[in-house]
Amino acid sequence: MPITTVYTAEIKKISILDEHANFDEKLGDGLISNDDLVRLYGAMVACRHLDEVAFRLQRSGRMGTYPQNMGQEATSLGAAFVLRPDDWMVTCYRENCGLFWRGVPMEGILLHWMGDERGNAMPKPHWVTPIYVPLGTQMLHAAGLTLAAKYRGVDRIACTFFGDGAASEGDFHEACNFASNLEIPVVFVCQNNFWAISTPSKINSAAPTFAQRGLSYGMPCVQVDGNDIFATVYAMKQATEYTRKHGKPYFVEMVTYRLGDHTTADDAKRYRDADEVESWRRKDPIIRLNAHLKNLRIWDDEKEAALRSKVEQDIADAVARAENISPPERTDPFDSMYADVPADLILQRDTRHTHSLGQDPSQLPPEAQERAAAMDAAAHAQHSAH
């Protein structure tokens, strides 16, 4: 047989609650309880509100660059909902909704974007890693975290998120390949929101789907409507079951859309059509879940109002906690470098100088030592005044 078939593959797409709030009962019934649906809805509304508040904080100079999650809430939320509380969730920076579901305090995320490392050290264990700004690198850490659990005989999988852009990084390939070949149970979730800043996803992939990236590694792959909480939950159930059972990775593409700018430093109007954005506004995961809840007759305007006022209060509190945190210690950057801080670094910390005569002014004549002390004091006062 000179020409034989050595491999075939097929990729499915899952959609349950579509943009018109049509609901596929065969797949969807019994998937999520009504109580949970309400809680999931509340989580999405809260995350969306935080986005708005964060935007205003940035615009009024109270926060640095912030990436809104708007429109993508159902992706990470579906994952967080399905994962066990002690599975690892290793995300990028647009998965707030899932992180909050896991119990990560909002002020942690706010602090991160307020330029404060303490935002990354929020009360543990939520079995999450901090926000990763450098793209594509965290999936390998997810694999390592899970391999450590496997080595210890702990039943724990990981789910890791990355964008359509990040999936172009070499580390993406290495992570998928390591997980597959070393049999590490990781669910890889490619959050395809069609844009990487101004770069359309077709520049990051000429293939018809991102899901098929898993085929390289012989992983099961699926594409889902990422704006459909039912579909993301459905796919994550399949993925986590497979992963847990076989100890091998699974690849999920969640198709979604970033309704806002890339970050507050971006102006998406420069590069994408209002029409495109408008069409996706109609596919908003919150709108359709709201409609579905109303169809189920478990939601009404009154509940909505109560939810919104609770959310507003919670977020105002979180902002207050983030803003009222004490200023970081000037020694923190030094003390956090090593368990055992080298003497040389302690000298830098204590003198706040790198120049040797600043570190050891005893080499100077007495008047100069006095002047030096005065200059240090003035600089210190200037710092404290900030």
Added chain:
Amino acid sequence: MPITTVYTAEIKKISILDEHANFDEKLGDGLISNDDLVRLYGAMVACRHLDEVAFRLQRSGRMGTYPQNMGQEATSLGAAFVLRPDDWMVTCYRENCGLFWRGVPMEGILLHWMGDERGNAMPKPHWVTPIYVPLGTQMLHAAGLTLAAKYRGVDRIACTFFGDGAASEGDFHEACNFASNLEIPVVFVCQNNFWAISTPSKINSAAPTFAQRGLSYGMPCVQVDGNDIFATVYAMKQATEYTRKHGKPYFVEMVTYRLGDHTTADDAKRYRDADEVESWRRKDPIIRLNAHLKNLRIWDDEKEAALRSKVEQDIADAVARAENISPPERTDPFDSMYADVPADLILQRDTRHTHSLGQDPSQLPPEAQERAAAMDAAAHAQHSAH
């Protein structure tokens, strides 16, 4: 339709002249003329003989580490045969057979492994890049070389080779993805010889084929028997035609086997079974082509003897040329760094010192200057004696 199929794929394997020299006439007839077959056979025999000679050179201390090509001759040769002479061929280090076909002088390859950069600067243009020791990096260069041609409106494609191990590097993914998304005509050839040093290919891929790595990028993919010159030629014809016509990449897995050690520094007996090697010896591309030529009645022992004596002579000449090259100039490493060598580097070159007093002994007292000159002279004499 809640579950739909969004992608299907199928991968074929091509085999024409199998290990028992059975020949598939439907695919094979007319593919390669008898004259060319004889030339191709000669090329493989020559490459094989060079391997043996190189091995002996290394063992007798006349050459450094050398990676034998033994068993894999039909892969790069099939590619070189099909490519146009001015298509780029961007290889790794186990594609001598294809390189020689293109006209790269054997002494170039020898010199490289004799630790001499001049081996990389052999008469141009053969439209090949030099041997790449760092793995996985050259495929991006292939894409760039071809993109430069495309930019200039030149009709030129590239074919790039890499191993089953190198295909694990992140740059592999980036190269495939760039070529696909930016529409760069590159034929990616994964030379799967089942081993990356001691690492079996299953540690580099848990998937049933390497060919399916192309699916990620929506590339056409095929697997071929890499020990079958007909199959490699057949697949390369398909691949280059597609690539040239559509301006897009194509993925070929050539399944082959490294019959020798990884390099002369390796001892493959430590990690692989004699049985496995033995079974592959029977699949040797040279043995089966020899049988085929005899089946065609265009080859006999006399021709074989004539070929072998010519090959031996040619290779002895190449070795002589490589060994008789003048020693490199001590200034070469400096002069080859920049078009416009910085003054500081010229000073290092001319003084052969990095210490400042060696670079400028005028700062020393006269006796010390004399001693310095004497030391330099002695060191120089010692160097020249080597």
Added chain:
Amino acid sequence: MAHLTLVQAINLALIQEMEKNDAIVVLGEDIGVNGGVFRVTEGLQKRFGGSRVFDTPLAESGIIGLSIGMAMGGLHPVPEIQFEGFLGPAYDQICSHAARMRSRTRGAFTVPMTIRVPVGGGIHAPELHSDSPESIYAHTPGLKVVMPSSPYDAKGLLVAALREPDPVIFFEPKRIYRAIREEVPEDDYTLPLGVARTVCEGTDLTIVSWGASVVQCMQAIEKSEQSIELIDLRTIYPFDMDAVATSVKKTGRCVVVHEAPLTCGFGSEIAARIMERCFLHLEAPVQRVAGFDTTMPYYKMELDYLPDANRVARAIQDCLAY
């Protein structure tokens, strides 16, 4: 002659050189329609078309690897790496390939390429958006490394880089992307790589600096009563040791200022060379005012990390008092 920011000066240099030399192609993440996240490549795609100015997939090693291939193929690519923190994934392609290609092939292949990279801190950016890795690349033979401190210099140095036959990393200090405006001639001029600029002359002490730190040094000098000479290195490799040595032989004292961490920052090389070349002229040990040997902190603390005029002033006084 126009009053331009550094961003505009670079944009102008790109346009003018691209008009002259059709081998120049510009590529990177978001550099096309969007004009780059700092708008440095604004308008280029419109002007020169999508095959000369194009967005790439999001992969830095890919961007540099592709550019190396294009350069080997006869073009002069100008890849942008969006922030210096993302040079990391491209490190191998830069240092193992671009830097070595000429030498390993004894000139058969060369890599004329200008890698543009926004560099340094002070703009309240997120993590890995504020580093200063210039000494890493200065330690890599085969590269040239440039860091301008003003719009005028930026244009002249970039034009020189675009005419270089070897790979150049062109670091653009983001902190002064828009902070300074300066007269920048439309005319063709280049500033040769490897030649420093004496920003101001003085006799008591020499400051050597580069990039955005030059501004902090000027602030310190303005407050100082001493006669300080400020040398802006402009090119980190090759570096203008003659200018530095001449100055230090005159003043006898030197402070080096840079944002990168102290240990193995480029200041160490300058200090070592000054000792070698000016030993008998030195009246005090060369002082280095640098970033601390910590990770660049998130932005709440970044001004605490970066050398400022106070720290420079203190080093000046200490060095003079020694």
Added chain:
Amino acid sequence: MAHLTLVQAINLALIQEMEKNDAIVVLGEDIGVNGGVFRVTEGLQKRFGGSRVFDTPLAESGIIGLSIGMAMGGLHPVPEIQFEGFLGPAYDQICSHAARMRSRTRGAFTVPMTIRVPVGGGIHAPELHSDSPESIYAHTPGLKVVMPSSPYDAKGLLVAALREPDPVIFFEPKRIYRAIREEVPEDDYTLPLGVARTVCEGTDLTIVSWGASVVQCMQAIEKSEQSIELIDLRTIYPFDMDAVATSVKKTGRCVVVHEAPLTCGFGSEIAARIMERCFLHLEAPVQRVAGFDTTMPYYKMELDYLPDANRVARAIQDCLAY
């Protein structure tokens, strides 16, 4: 007590620590059945099983990224990078992640990990198998960088590294992997990171070196008639500046020797610090004998590139004569 090579000493250290601490896992290319291309991990997989000692796919960023995750998850991975030239693809994971994890999370996550890397030239290896990138990593806050020069030291330093709560790059000079044998105790001992060793004492001049160059320095010293003190740094970061300064204050003269290129090699940091700490004691400028600022040549020329006893001897005489 056994007479061991450096390879054997490292192998012994790994075995002994792995027996004590089951958090240690060993991974990399060809480190399992094959025992590594230098046989440093020989026998480990057999002894500790395939889940503690395992071959990985051929991808250095993957190896380090996976190890970072394992370390964050409570293990102490010991990845091997087959040659220092292949650290390049892992640069980003090492410098942007491993080095920063503790600081960016204020200690919520840490990366106890020992990256073993054969380093340096002199063994007639192919391209990119002979470099010395230690200063790159010394410039990266958050890492510790070690380079032993003898079997005894290798064991003691590696054991210390394996007990470190932070990432260590452990460079193993291949040139002396088998060139020296030395008594290496079976007993548990550690050599603390950051403490240099005085190889021999002297009064006229101090040599500071590390790794395989220490051997060349000894050769030069043996031929010399002067009283030379040789300090082997052993740890590049943190480095034992007290030991260096104490010695140079005594001798007044110093030569630093390393294989890496001169410019921004770690010698520049040592030289700068010596000037800072010993200014009034210095009788000559610190001299650096280093690799040239060229790409490490292919092996025909490598001995021409590497600092040898002749060049060290010459620097000694020049420094003493100054």
